[in-house]
Amino acid sequence: MTAAYEIIAPPTGAAPARARLATDAGVLSLDGLWRFAWSPTAETGRAPADPGEGWDEIPVPGHWQLYGYGSPAYTNVRFPFPIDPPRVPEANPTGEYRRVVRRPEEWDGGRVLLRFDGVDSWFEVWVNGVSAGTSSGSRLTVEFDVTGLLTGGDDVLAVRVHQWSFGSYLEDQDQWWLSGIFRSVALLHRPDGGIDDVRVVAGYDHIKGGGTLSVEATSTRPVRWELSSPLTEVQPWSAENPQLYRLEVSTDAETVSLDIGFRTVSVEGGRLLLNGAPLVFRGVNRHDFDPQCGRAVSREAMERDVALMKQHHINAVRTSHYPPDPYFLQLCDRHGLYVVEECDIETHGFSLVDWRGNPSDDPAWADVYLDRMRRMVERDKNAAGVVMWSLGNESGWGRNLAANARWTAERDPSRPVHYEGDADCESVDVYSRMYPGYDELAAIGRGEEPALADPARDRRRRGLPMIMCEYGHAMGNGPGGLAEYEAVIDAHPRLAGGFIWEWIDHGLGEKGLYGGDFGETVHDGSFVIDGLVLPDRAPSPGLAEFAAVIAPVRLRMDGDELVVENRWSFTSTEKVVFGWSLSADDMVIDEGVLDVPAVGPLSSRRVPLPPGPGLTVTAGDIAFVQRPAPAAPAAIGSLKPARPAKLGPFPIASLTLDAWRAPTENDRASLEERWRTAGLHQLVARTVEERSDETWWRRRVHYGPPGLDSGFDVEYRWAAAGEAYRLEVDIDRRGEWRLPLPRLGVALALRTPAPGSVWLDWLGLGPGESYPDSRAAVRHGRYGMTVREAQTPYVVPQENGNRSAVSRLTLSSPDGDLHIEGDKPFDLAVRPWSTTQLEKARHADDLTEGNLLWVHLAAGVTGLGSASCGPAVRPSAEYRAAQARLAFTFSG
Incomplete structure (x- = not known):
């Protein structure tokens, strides 16, 4: 037996589709609480004339699954039911909605339409038990003429919504399957002699510099108006300058209005154009x-x-x-x-x-x-x-x-x-x-x-x-x-x-x-x-x-000149303020406004750059370009062997090779399987040698994956340099490697009672995270935040929080500071949880802070790509070094 919601058909009883217009005719919103009853099947046992007294109440707009009736479900491609169009499961959750409405007295005469802006997925509507029509097309507006069904008194509006219908086969849209009346509902008064529809075509002739306007209007009476006129004193509409004009169309019974923009979209010479310019x-x-x-x-x-x-x-x-x-x-x-x-x-x-x-x-x-x-x-x-x-x-x-x-x-x-x-x-x-x-x-x-x-x-x-x-x-x-x-x-x-x-x-x-x-x-x-x-x-x-x-202004340094590229199609840089600053180490030593004559749309200009090291040029808050000065190297005194138990105020819990990361969603679709096959997630350490000489305490360790003969040979060297400590690490890949590494460096676990509250201050790229193929938004400077704030709270926990091109950092707790300086720039991630915790968590609230602060210092990391659905990491953003050397100075 075929149910009504399985019959392949457009809406029944619906008024002709028309434009959305602002009107001075009556509009009565029906948004708010409706009486509601839910059934796990299409057989609800509720009569359309039943006003629903004593039922539950549910907000409209809304989805019933989000108010405890049934459950949401997410699929990307798969239908959550057998493919047998137009048939759907007998277990077809259904919601019964009721609302008592009263037509306003001033609406006597004319027609009354009942408008639904969104109902998922198929529904039938009744007034006082009499059907007004049916509809599907969950994200599409539909209107029903209910003039003859309203009494002028209290009328029972009933809507029966089925979760599954023939229309569900057209709505497999990579989103949650959610049901109900989820957009606004309204009663509309349509006065005799009112305006049913207006169609406007507002073009722009970029050659003549004027607009063209065509207006067609249809009345509730059998009358149609048409107007076509050139307009010379109008500004064109674009995303850069969204100039709108108010158009009103009136009869004795109604005035409608709408905002219009003059623009012409065209395809010419293989290009997409707006008002004659590239779109x-x-x-x-x-x-x-x-x-x-x-x-x-x-x-x-x-x-x-x-x-x-x-x-x-x-x-x-x-x-x-x-x-x-x-x-x-x-x-x-x-x-x-x-x-x-x-x-x-x-x-x-x-x-x-x-x-x-x-x-x-x-x-x-x-x-x-x-x-x-x-x-x-x-x-x-x-x-x-x-x-x-x-x-x-x-x-x-x-x-x-x-x-x-x-x-x-x-x-x-x-x-x-x-x-x-x-x-x-x-x-x-x-x-x-x-x-x-x-x-x-x-x-x-x-x-x-x-x-x-x-x-x-x-x-x-x-x-x-x-x-x-x-x-x-x-x-x-x-x-x-x-x-x-x-x-x-x-x-x-x-x-x-x-x-x-x-x-x-x-x-x-x-x-x-x-x-x-x-x-x-x-x-x-x-x-x-x-x-x-x-x-x-x-x-x-x-x-x-x-x-x-995608910034509309792009800056580039070319020798002693600045190249300013204006990527706007219609707007000059006249209102953009360009600035410059010179920095030595992490201090601004000079700054000013850069004189850049206005650059026209889709044009570029060269201007001389101020001389000096550590130059940053900005185009307002739109764009920047930098030529950072190299950080001054740390002074290193005479060395003697030492094996510290504590760095600054933080006792050392462990120091180990770091060649793994909690896979990103993009890693899962590309590199993760290869990394796991190579055993990078489960390296086993074996100490080869520990000894001291007159300068260093040395420890050589071999790290290898179970069942394989590849791995890493690592030498750690510690020394004291006055009140500071010096760490040097040499890493050599062992065996044949044909894949990039997630990261390569060391992970230092430090004991502290509140790791997320430790203050992190660094000199490098920031303030946000960065990776080899995602660095356009970060600039070189000095930044500070708590370790907790340095984490990106992705819904699905994964690798995050890397800071690139770091030369030094400070970790501050109530017990004191730890300063870390690298001999050369390095990648940094500081976390209040381990990589293992991060990898195992399904949601952010699965991550809990303990008493360890994890400091990841890397010679390099692999980029991100978009392989979850798109290209993998480009070779230029892969970390493939066969050897790495890291050197740091730690001081309190």
């Missing part, structure tokens, strides 16, 4: 997410997202993988973010069965596909920030997607159409790829990608701009290698940038729960923890790195 996306993929509320994201959280993006030079958002809340698009229009808006379609799970039964090529699903595309385009057709429509994500290819592309191009020729799955560019206007390697990306930039079988189609694709709709997978510590991506983009005009995957970690609750934490057996673990900001929207080091890489 390069330096963007992110953004899911709707809040750690407490799931996809029921507050306006404050959306505002925080946009503010953070603008602060970090991000200029574009791909709404992965569905239309966002309409308020988010208003923010993008207002603050300046380019939007690739994506339709609520993803059938990725069919890839696991070789795309058999994929709805994208099944005629039975054609109307549903088109309905989803139409509802997105019609709602957001007037948004200035939306510069491209996307057909969906990872849904294979087929006639239904091709039909959506044709309809969209006809309905809105002002915006290009995108879809990564159309690899041959049969129906789209841009060539799109996910996670290409650097060499592959460069080849595409040169137009040298592998040829298609059809010469005509091949020529067309080579003539299109290319974007990376996903790259730089930001899972855990990383992504590394972003600067290399940006260099390739800069070198090839065909490349129109891309979108980091993704904006936010999807960790639920205060703990940041991920797949498997709710006891579910089908899940994809921590693959949902892959954002540039943590679940609470705290920026990660990856976001700082991305911001530095």
